[in-house]
Amino acid sequence: MVENTPTDGEAIRASLQAPEAFEPVFDRHYGAIYDYLARRVGPDTGAELASEVFTIAFARRRTFERDADNARPWLYGIAANLARRQARTWRRRNQAGQRAEGGNVIWLDPAAEDRIHAERVRHVLIAAISKLKPAEREPLVLHALTDLSYREVATALQIPVGTVRSRIARGRQRVRRSLIAAGHPELAEELADKGDDDVG
Secondary structure (H helix, E strand, O other), rough: OOOOOOOOHHOOOOOOHHHHHHHHHHHHHHHHHHHHHHHHHOHHHHHHHHHHHHHHHHHHHHHOOOOOOHHHHHHHHHHHHHHHHHHHHHHHHHEEEEEOOOOOOOOOOOOOHHHHHHHHHHHHHHHHHHOHHHHHHHHHHHHHHHOOOHHHHHHHHHOOOOHHHHHHHHHHHHHHHHHHOOOHHHHHHHHHHHHOOOOO
């Protein structure tokens, strides 16, 4: 007889009594969390932060919403906070005249076929996204780099879904303007197509 795999919520609730029950949550989501962080802060730092996400999640598992079954938005929220913290650390090092270990918001699909073109436009995207206010940048980047719906981004960032929609719309519009001004209308068009029909 095959046992049913527990949902994230069931695993987390069980782990309150049996810590090893948390393991399926790690197994199920580590790859996606790592991919997100690697594209924001680079693969080496991304691996460190991905491990930290699950350390924090385990320590805070009593705060997980009792009726929720999917831990993914919760885990992405922790990951986004760690990525922001890392970016602040790098900025402080830059301001202190130290060499930064990496950039912030890589954004591009690591499986892109045209790697040379991808590397060339990466800097254009980073510059455009970096001009956004943090409140607009974070929901836009989280939605763009993951398959989270607007509602799940709202859960991850602990803000209303209507706020997510408006911030993503404003952020996307400002990034599009920056890309067009920089001579990359094709990137602006791709950004316009990303997630505009999201109703979740």
